Amino acid sequence: MLKEKKTVKEAKEPKEAKLPKEPMAKEPKASKKKQVPLEERREPAVEKAPKAEPKAAKEAVQKAEPKAAKEAVQAEINIGMIGHVDAGKTSLVEAMTGQWVDTHSEELKRGISIRIGYADTVFYKCPACSLNYSVKEECPKCKAKGVPLRKVSFVDAPGHETLMTTMLSGAAMMNGAVLVVAANEFCPQAQTVEHLNAMKIVGIRNIVVAQNKIDLVDKMYCGRSFDINRPGTKPEEMKGGVLGGTLLQGTLNVGDSVEIAPGFAGKKIVTKIQNINCAGGKLKIAKPGGLIAIETLLDPSYAQNDQMKGQVIGAVDSLPEPRNTLKLDVELLERQVTETPGEIKINESIVLTIGTMTVIANVKETRPGKITVMLPRAVVAEKGQNAAVSRKEKMKWRLIAFGKVE
Numbered sequence: 449m450l451k452e453k454k455t456v457k458e459a460k461e462p463k464e465a466k467l468p469k470e471p472m473a474k475e476p477k478a479s480k481k482k483q484v485p486l487e488e489r490r491e492p493a494v495e496k497a498p499k500a501e502p503k504a505a506k507e508a509v510q511k512a513e514p515k516a517a518k519e520a521v522q523a524e525i526n527i528g529m530i531g532h533v534d535a536g537k538t539s540l541v542e543a544m545t546g547q548w549v550d551t552h553s554e555e556l557k558r559g560i561s562i563r564i565g566y567a568d569t570v571f572y573k574c575p576a577c578s579l580n581y582s583v584k585e586e587c588p589k590c591k592a593k594g595v596p597l598r599k600v601s602f603v604d605a606p607g608h609e610t611l612m613t614t615m616l617s618g619a620a621m622m623n624g625a626v627l628v629v630a631a632n633e634f635c636p637q638a639q640t641v642e643h644l645n646a647m648k649i650v651g652i653r654n655i656v657v658a659q660n661k662i663d664l665v666d667k668m669y670c671g672r673s674f675d676i677n678r679p680g681t682k683p684e685e686m687k688g689g690v691l692g693g694t695l696l697q698g699t700l701n702v703g704d705s706v707e708i709a710p711g712f713a714g715k716k717i718v719t720k721i722q723n724i725n726c727a728g729g730k731l732k733i734a735k736p737g738g739l740i741a742i743e744t745l746l747d748p749s750y751a752q753n754d755q756m757k758g759q760v761i762g763a764v765d766s767l768p769e770p771r772n773t774l775k776l777d778v779e780l781l782e783r784q785v786t787e788t789p790g791e792i793k794i795n796e797s798i799v800l801t802i803g804t805m806t807v808i809a810n811v812k813e814t815r816p817g818k819i820t821v822m823l824p825r826a827v828v829a830e831k832g833q834n835a836a837v838s839r840k841e842k843m844k845w846r847l848i849a850f851g852k853v854e
């Protein structure tokens with residue numbers, strides 16, 4: 449859904465700018481993350497909106513009519529686009545219908561949806577190939593003419609907190625909904641919850657969750673690393689360090705700058721992707737699935753002998769800062785055959801596995817169900833990330849607890 453951001457949402461609103469039919473009670477200059485008290489949000493901000501909407505709906509249907517006549521498929525269902533402000537609802541509608549439904553000058557200026565948007569599309573089934581469904585008549589894979597299945601109307605709701613009443617009146621027209629969630633934001637956001645509540649009120653049970661903006665959260669775990677240069681390679685022919693692993697989310701492109709964390713000595717490293725390989729050969733773009741090897745501009749000696757194992761690779765400035773102290777919620781594992789492990793004690797050395805990183809940790813503090821550990825080697829861990837806790841028992845490292853990073 450990637451698209452140039454048209455306007456900056458937080459941009460200051462010029463005073464004279466007014467919406468003729470849908471005055472906003474509050475300027476949406478507030479940061480999208482800011483929580484506004486419920487009573488403020490419930491202000492009848494857009495009570496006049498319903499007047500304008502049926503008209504807009506009619507216009508949208510009329511515009512779509514000639515097409516519909518040709519295809520002889522009638523819109524038979526309304527799918528709502530719901531979710532927090534900026535999640536990408538309107539972008540998803542555009543991807544599926546080809547129409548950018550935010551057309552009001554105010555919407556264009558602010559870069560947010562203010563009214564309910566409408567756009568139709570026809571779902572086609574390709575009779576000839578395995579790529580079965582498309583929103584284009586011509587099958588994108590084999591170019592055969594698709595068979596129209598059904599025409600669907602998208603009802604695009606605004607996500608801004610001051611526009612809940614507009615969203616609610618739109619909800620009344622939905623038969624099902626797509627809850628759009630931005631992968632680069634904590635979930636749920638205020639409007640994720642409110643929109644789901646709105647669905648409950650109007651009795652919509654069929655909701656599909658679409659995770660959007662996954663391109664913003666590239667993340668690869670490095671499981672191996674290599675120096676691929678043969679001894680005696682001329683300096684100008686030397687290749688940079690190669691990192692092998694699997695992409696968890698997002699995409700990596702040849703030419704992308706990426707950061708590697710925790711990096712060295714607690715500092716992240718930034719490098720550039722020179723080549724990407726998978727078992728089948730070279731790739732220009734890597735997606736999640738299978739093992740890939742990325743050639744970087746890193747000094748190859750850093751990558752020798754799996755030295756980069758456990759590092760995380762992601763878009764620049766996207767990874768958490770490396771940390772030497774972690775607080776964990778821990779739950780001891782119950783064992784069926786051998787004795788259940790005893791409590792974790794202060795000063796005990798344990799091993800944590802976070803992603804592909806394995807580190808020794810020293811227990812500094814314990815409270816019921818919680819431990820604080822010091823790490824001689826920094827790690828990157830996100831809040832809520834799982835960690836496996838192991839302890840040495842009879843000369844072997846044994847898994848003893850399940851941890852969650854606080």
Ligand SMILES: Nc1nc2c(ncn2[C@@H]2O[C@H](COP(=O)(O)OP(=O)(O)OP(=O)(O)O)[C@@H](O)[C@H]2O)c(=O)[nH]1
Pocket residue numbers: 449450451452453454531532533534535536537538539540559560561562605606607608628660661662663664
């Ligand atoms: N990087 C990236 N940006 C995206 C993606 N989808 C949407 N955007 C951008 O995110 C911004 C918000 O997208 P919209 O489609 O307007 O979001 P919305 O949910 O309709 O927003 P409201 O209607 O105001 O609640 C725009 O700048 C989009 O270009 C995506 O998949 N990746």
Ligand SMILES: [Mg+2]
Pocket residue numbers: 537538539550560561604605606607
């Ligand atoms: Mg929108």
Ligand SMILES: [Zn+2]
Pocket residue numbers: 574575576577578579587588589590591592
């Ligand atoms: Zn086809």
